[in-house]
Amino acid sequence: MKWTLEVVVVPVADLDRAKAFYAEKVGFAVDHDSRFGEGNRIVQLTPPGSGCSIVVGEGVVPQMPPGSLKGLQLVVPDVHAAREELAERGVEVSEVQVAGPEGFRPSKEGEDLNNVGFAFFADPDGNEWAVQQITARG
Numbered sequence: 001m002k003w004t005l006e007v008v009v010v011p012v013a014d015l016d017r018a019k020a021f022y023a024e025k026v027g028f029a030v031d032h033d034s035r036f037g038e039g040n041r042i043v044q045l046t047p048p049g050s051g052c053s054i055v056v057g058e059g060v061v062p063q064m065p066p067g068s069l070k071g072l073q074l075v076v077p078d079v080h081a082a083r084e085e086l087a088e089r090g091v092e093v094s095e096v097q098v099a100g101p102e103g104f105r106p107s108k109e110g111e112d113l114n115n116v117g118f119a120f121f122a123d124p125d126g127n128e129w130a131v132q133q134i135t136a137r138g
Contacts (some may be wrong), residue, residue, distance in 0.1 A: 007044070010054045012125045013066035018056040019043045021123055025089045028054070047074055067126030079133035080107075083119040086131075093121040093131075 012018035022028045028045035031053060035041045040059040046052075054072075076082040079096050086093040097104040099116045107117060117133035 005052050007053050007055050008069075008072065009061050009064070010056050010069055010072070010123070010127050011061055011064035011066050012056045012123070012127070014124070015041060015043060015056055015058055017124055019045070022054065022056070025091045026086065027089065050074075067123075069127040072127065072129045074129060074131045075134045076131055077133065077135050079113055079117040079119055079131055082131050082133075086119070086121060091121050094119050 010018070019030065019033070022045045023030050026047075028047050031044040031046055033041070033043045036059075040057070042055055042057040042060060044053050044055050046054075074082075083093050083096055096107040096113070097118050097120075098107050098111065098113065099118060104118070107113060111117075113133045114135045115132070119131045120129065121131070122128045
């Protein structure tokens with residue numbers, strides 16, 4: 001049986017601010033912005049090339065406080081280029097870091113970052129994202 005992850009709900013306080021952040025700054029495509037009655041609105045956004053989308057909304061998951069989602073991860077073939085794109089769009093994003101036995105350290109020029117290169121950012125509510133470089137899988 002094939003199982004696919006299609007949607008992750010991201011809890012936010014201000015739906016319009018979140019939509020603008022993910023669409024305009026991070027570069028996700030707005031798939032739809034739908035209202036289902038008073039106090040129920042869903043915006044679905046998809047990262048370029050992804051089979052999984054995020055949903056931000058009103059009346060979606062009240063038990064998840066805005067900003068409580070940590071560890072969301074995007075995968076890219078070039079973390080330096082992705083970091084530069086995010087920074088150019090106005091996202092506060094960390095420098096590229098390398099994961100190792102002692103934790104994270106700054107990357108070095110020319111270093112192989114496959115599977116170990118990361119950059120980090122948060123949305124306006126504090127939901128935290130990692131951007132990982134994966135150029136080849138084992």
